[in-house]
Amino acid sequence: MSRTIRLTVNGQEHERAVEPRTTLADFLREDLELTGTHVGCEHGVCGACTVLLDDEPVRSCLMLAVQADSRRITTIEGVAPAEGLHPIQEAFWAKHGLQCGYCTPGIVMSACAFLRERPDPSPEEIREMLAGHLCRCTGYHFIVEAIEAAARALRAADK
Amino acid sequence: MKAAPFEYVAPVTLDDAVGALAGEGGDAKVLAGGQSLIPMLALRLARPTLLVDINHIAGLDGLRESSGTLEIGALVRQRRLERWAASRSDLFAEVLRHVAHPPIRNRGTVVGNVVHADPASELPALLLCLEGVVVARGPRGERTLAADRLYRAPLTTSLGADEVATAVRFALPPAGAGWGFAEVSRRHGDFALVGAVAVLARAAGGPVTRARLAFFGAGGTPMRGVAAERILEGHEPTPTRLGEAARAAAAALSPDDDIHATAAYRRRVAATLAERTLAAALARCGSGA
Numbered sequence: 001m002s003r004t005i006r007l008t009v010n011g012q013e014h015e016r017a018v019e020p021r022t023t024l025a026d027f028l029r030e031d032l033e034l035t036g037t038h039v040g041c042e043h044g045v046c047g048a049c050t051v052l053l054d055d056e057p058v059r060s061c062l063m064l065a066v067q068a069d070s071r072r073i074t075t076i077e078g079v080a081p082a083e084g085l086h087p088i089q090e091a092f093w094a095k096h097g098l099q100c101g102y103c104t105p106g107i108v109m110s111a112c113a114f115l116r117e118r119p120d121p122s123p124e125e126i127r128e129m130l131a132g133h134l135c136r137c138t139g140y141h142f143i144v145e146a147i148e149a150a151a152r153a154l155r156a157a158d159k
Numbered sequence: 160m161k162a163a164p165f166e167y168v169a170p171v172t173l174d175d176a177v178g179a180l181a182g183e184g185g186d187a188k189v190l191a192g193g194q195s196l197i198p199m200l201a202l203r204l205a206r207p208t209l210l211v212d213i214n215h216i217a218g219l220d221g222l223r224e225s226s227g228t229l230e231i232g233a234l235v236r237q238r239r240l241e242r243w244a245a246s247r248s249d250l251f252a253e254v255l256r257h258v259a260h261p262p263i264r265n266r267g268t269v270v271g272n273v274v275h276a277d278p279a280s281e282l283p284a285l286l287l288c289l290e291g292v293v294v295a296r297g298p299r300g301e302r303t304l305a306a307d308r309l310y311r312a313p314l315t316t317s318l319g320a321d322e323v324a325t326a327v328r329f330a331l332p333p334a335g336a337g338w339g340f341a342e343v344s345r346r347h348g349d350f351a352l353v354g355a356v357a358v359l360a361r362a363a364g365g366p367v368t369r370a371r372l373a374f375f376g377a378g379g380t381p382m383r384g385v386a387a388e389r390i391l392e393g394h395e396p397t398p399t400r401l402g403e404a405a406r407a408a409a410a411a412l413s414p415d416d417d418i419h420a421t422a423a424y425r426r427r428v429a430a431t432l433a434e435r436t437l438a439a440a441l442a443r444c445g446s447g448a
Contacts, residue, residue, distance in 0.1 A: 003167070020167035020210065021160055023197070042161055043198035050262050056238070057262040062197045064190075066167060067214065110262060131347040132260025 005069040009034065010078030018065045025049040027065035028075060036076035036105050040134065047133035050106035051075050057113045076105035079112065087157065088112060088150040097146030099137035107133045107143065115151050119158070123148065162200035169212040173219075173296055176211050176323050181298050183209045185320040190214070191233055194259070194267035195275040211323075219325060229329045237264035237272065237282075248331070250338040254281050254356065257340075260348045274324045276309075276316050276380070279350035281342070283310065284375035287383055288356045291329040297322035310380035336360040336369070337443030339436030342376070343428055345419070351376040352420050353428040355384075357436035359396070361444050367391045370404075372437065377414045377429045384408030384433060396441050405433035 002017040009032060016031050025042070028034045028051070040046035042061045049060040052074035079086045085093065088111050098104045107130070114121070114129045121129075126147050130140060170176045180187045187209040188196055199205035213219065213233060221232040222243055231240060237258055244251035258264060258272065258281050272282045274293060286293075286306045293304045297319055309316050318324060332338060342354030353376045360369040370391040372384030387408035394400055409430035414422045 001166070019160070019164075021162040021164055021200070023161065023201075026160070043201045044194065044263065047260070047262065053265070056265045058266050059194075059262050061201070062194055062263070062266065064167075064193070064197070064210075066169075067190075067193070067212065114261070128256075128347055129261065132262060 003066050003069075005066055007068050007071055007073060009073045010075060020064060020066050022065045023061050024051070024063040024065050024068050024073070025060035027068070028060060028073070031065075034075050034077050038102055038105055040102065045134070046103070046106075047110065048103050048106040050109045050133070052109055052113060055113065055116075057110045074109070074112075076108060079108060086112075087153040088115070088147075091150035091153060092143075092146045095142050095146035095149050097138065097143045103133055103135045107135070111147050111150065115147070115154055119151060119155055121147070121151060161203075162197075163203055163206045165200075165207055166209045167212065168209065169215050171215050171217070173213075173216055173323060173325065176213050176216060177296055177298055177321060179209065179211045180323065181321040183207075187211055187320070189323055191271045192236060192266045192268040193271075194263050195271060195277070213323060221326075224331070227331050227333070229331055230326055231269045231329070232326050233268060233270040233324060235269050237267045237269055240269050250332065250340065250356075250358075251285075253340045254285050257281050257342060257344075257348070257351075257354075263348075270324050270327050273327050274309075274316055274318060276314050277350065278310075278313050278378060278380050279352075279354075279376035280381075281351070281354060281356075281375060284354065284356050284373040284381040286327060286329065287381045288358060288371045288373035289329045289332065290371070291327055293318070293324050294326040294328065295319075295322040295324050301325075303328075307383060313379045332358045333360055333369070335445050337440040337445070339439030339443070341432045341435050341439075343432065353377050353414070353425050353432060355429065355432040355436045357384075357433070357440045359391070359437065359440035359444055361396060361441070363445075366394050367396050368393075370437075372404075372408055372433060374408070374412060374429055374433070377409075377412045377425055379415070382412055384411070386411050387433060387437070391437070396437075398438075401437045401441065402434055405437060406430050408433050 006015045038048040040048035044062045188207040190212045219232040219234040241255040339357045342351035370388040387404035390404040414425035
């Protein structure tokens with residue numbers, strides 16, 4: 001039996017009927033057609049589906065859509081300003097922090113929250129955060145550099 | 160759809176939650192953070208007919224420390240305990256840092272992790288080491304289960320199918336006690352291949368007054384290192400005695416072989432980690448836990 005939920009995604013309110021077993025990831029992709037949130041393992045290991053729930057990163061495959069009722073979600077589609085890229089996206093581009101790009105949306109969402117909490121992280125802290133995200137292309141070095149560059153850019157923008 | 164179909168209820172009182180569980184005759188599951196349950200649903204390792212979402216029940220989100228006891232309600236996320244620990248407990252801070260990853264800790268609850276009873280998980284071993292209890296509510300009222308009576312087998316506790324775990328209570332280490340924590344895992348945040356956590360207290364420069372050691376990833380449940388505790392308590396903690404205690408505790412384990420490691424490897428690593436955590440606990444004695 002489906003239930004009606006109402007939630008805010010990237011600043012926009014939505015009301016939809018969902019089956020309880022629908023994950024938030026599937027709801028975002030299939031019901032709202034926000035396919036920037038990627039699904040990899042679908043059981044919480046790979047981190048590709050990470051989104052922000054009330055500004056905190058969560059795995060959207062490990063949450064039921066019904067649990068997002070009356071909550072605020074931010075996906076990768078809600079990160080960039082109207083024109084251009086978010087400084088984190090900019091840094092991934094500049095530093096070659098992605099190859100196939102499948103894991104990238106999840107990493108960017110985690111990085112948004114991570115850099116808000118730790119504006120000046122050490123490479124070790126960045127690596128610890130990245131342990132929750134599988135990337136099978138890059139070998140991670142350029143991702144670490146991208147997040148360091150993003151941190152610098154965000155700190156500069158803050159001044 | 161990954162999960163098999165199920166009914167979903169979100170009661171606002173504990174009595175209604177217990178009633179819903181009891182009415183389903185063992186085929187219902189409690190949903191709190193969902194970080195262990197939802198993967199099991201996705202893999203269809205669990206096929207409950209009903210999920211009882213307890214997130215809307217008032218009064219389950221308390222995090223209280225009083226007279227040496229830390230009580231954590233069923234809706235307290237691991238992340239909240241981690242933030243509490245940042246200023247209050249280096250032991251809890253170190254343990255929490257090793258529980259999965261921030262996006263998981265933002266949703267996963269402390270109580271859910273403890274009663275999910277994964278033998279390779281950190282918090283169940285910490286509960287055992289600190290002689291904690293789980294508070295549960297069922298159709299016959301409330302009861303408390305001591306950690307050493309809770310864990311029966313992998314993913315299996317002595318909680319009834321009609322009971323909701325409403326809180327855990329950790330007995331915080333006494334002032335002046337030292338702690339040690341170590342684990343070996345393939346990547347940071349993975350379940351441990353083997354891990355150990357220890358708490359030691361000693362009379363100023365004298366014998367050990369209290370020793371607690373627990374292992375995870377070293378058997379079907381988290382395991383207390385009782386043999387080590389007996390060897391240490393009442394004696395001078397010399398390096399020789401610490402090593403003897405660690406080896407005795409590891410010898411009493413019966414870890415499993417799996418694709419990640421052999422039982423023999425796990426036992427060896429357990430002995431090494433036990434010695435390291437006991438030594439670390441000894442070094443921290445007097446400086447606070």
